[in-house]
Amino acid sequence: MQRAGLAIPKYQVVFEALRRDIESGRLPAGGRVPSEAELVERFGASRITVGRAVRDLQLQGLVERRVGAGTFVRRPPATAAVDCTFGVLVPDLPDIEIFEPLVQGLLAAPESRGHAFLWGGGEAAPHDRASAAWGRVQQYINRRVDGVFFAPMEGLADDDVNVRIVQALDAAGIPLVLLDRSAYPYPKRGPYDLVGIDNRRVGYAVTEHLLRAGARRVAFLGGETGVSTIDGRRAGYREALDALDADASLARRPLPAPGDRDAVRAYLESHRPDAIVCAHDRGAAQLMHTLLALGCSIPGDIRLAGVDDVEYAAWLPVPLTTVRQPVRQIGEAAIAAMLERRAHPERPARDIFVQCTLVVRTSCGAIA
Known part of the structure; x- marks a missing residue:
């Protein structure tokens, strides 16, 4: 087809x-x-x-x-009146593992009872997601939904798409709660509530852990700049190097694409890192397979850690040390934020951060 x-x-x-x-x-x-x-x-x-x-x-x-x-x-809901109808828009759902349990947490939260939810996300191929998201937002506006939960898209050729979406909702007078990341590149903020994690603290915590586990030359794998979550984790990584008086010579030398075996080999030979902070578990998993294929021992030669604690993190060839995002709790906090925003529209926008947990496994070298 x-x-x-x-x-x-x-x-x-x-x-x-x-x-x-x-x-x-x-x-x-x-x-x-x-x-x-x-x-x-x-x-x-x-x-x-x-x-x-x-x-x-x-x-x-x-x-x-x-x-x-x-x-x-599922049977149609009972004829009891619906208090509010909310739109949910998560265009990157198929590719980013944290979004499925996050949305499940949102829909399953006790505060969600009595409300109806319209769904948008995951139905379009990657090259069509921006246009599909814009079309879905127009549907929400035409239906005059009572609020929208939106997870801004990553890796767009047109960086203004996320901004156009939130501004269109704003112009229509529809309350908005952002999930996981801002619609604007850092340091711009926007007048919208955001529910997620403190990515700067996360980057600091995982880097600090590797340094205290014995690492001396820590590199960062994060891909291109411009994604607010990754930029925040990169900033925390650099702050930890500075705070612990560690070797920061690799802070301006990010790793190449984790699946490019030749480029990774050249990087290792040139820069000799003994640990790598990965901005997300997906990249950590790709890098782990590349390192093992190159004959590197994890954590013997290189310590590795990621962020997210996705479902497969514990089942990689070397179980991955990572920071667990409490994604279901993020969803629950999002519906609470939306209901409060509707009740008090005059209050200033907030960043609502849910506490994360460092999950220590074999890849960081802290476990014998």
Whole structure:
């Protein structure tokens, strides 16, 4: 299946087919969704692909999972009046692992009861996400939703898309709560509540941990600048080097793309780091595989740590030391912030930071 000459991801094909079955009544309310094995056979897809499609249906409130029984089409809500209707817009959901449990925390929070949620995110291919997000925002504005939760997009060719989205909501008088990151590049702030973690403190904490574990030359893997979460973690990394009077010679020499084996080899030979702070676990996992392929011992030759504590962090070839984001609590804090913003629109915008936890595993060398 293709769109505009480009292949549509297989999980999206499965998702759209099941969604049509639900909306048409072929899968009736309260009815059981075919098992993963049945869906694998029907679509000729892997269990991972089918599982992702079903999770997306669950995030959109179309199905629910019952332990020991299977997955069922959700029944329409009772006729009780809905207090508020909120829009949720998370365009990067398919690629950033923290967003799925974050949204689940938002929808499952006690404060969310009695409210309706419209979903937007994850349905477009990467090259279409900006235009799809803009179209979804126009729908929210036309429906006059009571508020919008928005996780600004990363890696955009047009950096103004996030700003246009928040300004359009602002002009329509719709309250906005940002998830995880600002819509503006640092140091701009914007007049919107933001719920997430203190990325600067996170970068400081993980760097400090590596230094106290015995590292002397700590490098940083973060990709391009301009992403506010990564920029904050990079700033914290530099502050920790300075505060602990550590060798800061690598602070201006970021690592190359973690999957580029030749470039990583050249970097190691030129700069000789003995530890690396990775701005997120996804990059840490890619780098770990590259380092192991190059014959490096982790943590013997290079200590490694990341941020996020995604589901697979503990199951990497060397279990990854990382900072755990309490993503479900971020979702719960977001709905509380939205309800308070609606009740007190005159209050100044706030950054609401949820406390993180350092999870120590083998990769940092602190565990014998």
